Amino acid sequence: MKIIVCVKQVPDTTEIRLDPVNGTLIRDGIPSVMNPDDKAGLEQALRLRESVGGDVTVLSMGPPQAEVMLREALAMGADRAILLSGRAFAGSDTLATSSALAAAIRKLDYDLIITGRQAIDGDTAQVGPQIAEHLDIPNVSYAEQVTPIDGGIIVKRSFEDRYQIQRVMFPCLITALGELAHPRYMTPGAIFDAYRVHTIEQWSDGDIEADAKRLGLGGSPTRVKKSFPKSTKPAGVVTRAEGRQAADIIVAKLKERFLI
Numbered sequence: 502m503k504i505i506v507c508v509k510q511v512p513d514t515t516e517i518r519l520d521p522v523n524g525t526l527i528r529d530g531i532p533s534v535m536n537p538d539d540k541a542g543l544e545q546a547l548r549l550r551e552s553v554g555g556d557v558t559v560l561s562m563g564p565p566q567a568e569v570m571l572r573e574a575l576a577m578g579a580d581r582a583i584l585l586s587g588r589a590f591a592g593s594d595t596l597a598t599s600s601a602l603a604a605a606i607r608k609l610d611y612d613l614i615i616t617g618r619q620a621i622d623g624d625t626a627q628v629g630p631q632i633a634e635h636l637d638i639p640n641v642s643y644a645e646q647v648t649p650i651d652g653g654i655i656v657k658r659s660f661e662d663r664y665q666i667q668r669v670m671f672p673c674l675i676t677a678l679g680e681l682a683h684p685r686y687m688t689p690g691a692i693f694d695a696y697r698v699h700t701i702e703q704w705s706d707g708d709i710e711a712d713a714k715r716l717g718l719g720g721s722p723t724r725v726k727k728s729f730p731k732s733t734k735p736a737g738v739v740t741r742a743e744g745r746q747a748a749d750i751i752v753a754k755l756k757e758r759f760l761i
């Protein structure tokens with residue numbers, strides 16, 4: 502099975518801080534990690550390779566420092582790592598990101614593409630399904646369990662209130678939940694090999710033959726008008742009452758605020 506896992510380097514926090522003046526993300530002093538859903542997806546890819554054979558390629562679009570995360574993926578057991586990097590990709594929104602990743606994937610052989618369900622910084626959950634759309638292949642999101650079958654996989658999708666079992670044939674894309682597979686630890690030997698034996702392939706826009714109009718800021722239709730931290734609400738007041746008394750309290754509160 503030929504598997505491509507898209508991995509994104511993200512700040513190691515779900516509490517993204519914004520610069521109050523210009524509204525941009527404050528990344529200084531925040532360590533970066535592999536996006537948790539992507540790490541679960543990578544672990545699943547490695548398990549599939551172990552059970553049915555094949556190879557696992559990790560692909561990331563990002564600045565040169567994303568190399569560290571790709572080395573981690575190699576140390577976990579990935580066979581090949583590709584970093585898509587360069588000025589042409591700067592300022593990409595989700596559409597431009599997925600266009601670039603899909604163009605890179607077109608240059609590779611694959612049966613299965615795995616992305617995370619969502620990245621903990623951007624949080625849109627759009628990139629995986631968009632890649633599938635660009636490549637015109639089926640997408641199964643919210644994967645919590647994957648079982649290989651001849652020529653495809655069976656995916657257990659998890660929703661808030663139910664599961665759905667889907668059979669999907671290759672080539673296809675799934676988006677992984679963090680629960681899909683608990684990531685393995687890297688061994689010291691594998692970490693050495695990730696730096697000494699493996700290389701990270703650096704690809705630029707010229708390597709992926711993408712339409713330049715679909716990349717970077719110019720290829721991004723999203724415009725962020727304003728970003729600001731959520732205002733904190735004061736602590737609420739809990740009043741315990743029942744029946745008529747509860748109704749009277751609610752009506753009094755609503756009148757107090759001129760809502761009725």
Ligand SMILES: Cc1cc2nc3c(=O)[nH]c(=O)nc-3n(C[C@H](O)[C@H](O)[C@H](O)COP(=O)(O)OP(=O)(O)OC[C@H]3O[C@@H](n4cnc5c(N)ncnc54)[C@H](O)[C@@H]3O)c2cc1C
Nearest residue numbers: 507562592593594595616617619620623624625626627628
């Ligand atoms: C107008 C605009 C401008 C932006 N400019 C920049 C910028 O200059 N620099 C910048 O860093 N960000 C920028 N961003 C943010 C960037 O577009 C998003 O981080 C990116 O598109 C991914 O979206 P997301 O984080 O919501 O990912 P999601 O859709 O939540 O991610 C789902 C999955 O897709 C895969 N994935 C997502 N992104 C990547 C990636 N880069 N490489 C590999 N796999 C990936 C992962 O498997 C991930 O789990 C910009 C966003 C907007 C709207």
